[in-house]
Amino acid sequence: MAVQARDLTTPIDSAGWSEGSVWVIHYVRTKPGRFVDYVKEFRDTTVRYLNVLKADGRVLSHKLLRNDFPRQAEWDVIHLVEYKDKAALDQSVKYQESVVKRVWGTIRDASTSEVSREELREECGSILLTELLVEP
DSSP: OOOOOOOTTSOTGGGTEEEEEEEEEEEEEEOTTOHHHHHHHIIIIIHHHHHHHHHTTSEEEEEEEEOSSOOTTOOOEEEEEEESSGGGGOOOHHHHHHHHHHHTSSHHHHHHHHHHHHTTEEEEEEEEEEEEEEOO
16 A cells, blocks of 8 residues: 655645644444443543543544444444644643543543443544645
8 A cells, every 4th residue: 555645845835735733533333232332431531531632722623423324344433533733632641640630530540441441342443634724
């Protein structure tokens, strides 16, 4: 598979476009009969976590989308997170620990929550996308 990289020799502003927000897209396959449980768990933990990042100015928005007609072995949920920029993805350990404490209380509780989530879904992969703001 060929990978095409951006031409780093051309300054972004002279190319007629600039970089906007950054999206991380997670593909998820819920386990049979666990879709409702997954959405409830997502609401109770992930949304709380992302709202902290949003209040801190790192996350601009997030969405959860359902694939209404997944094919065999295909993901049935997409979770999109829009970050302010690439720097917002770079979080120090100290910052991560402070967010975990605000959402879960302790690192142990966060770890327990992650294990519980594994019973509900399988991660199918993630991609990082950068919005291109094209000049008129």
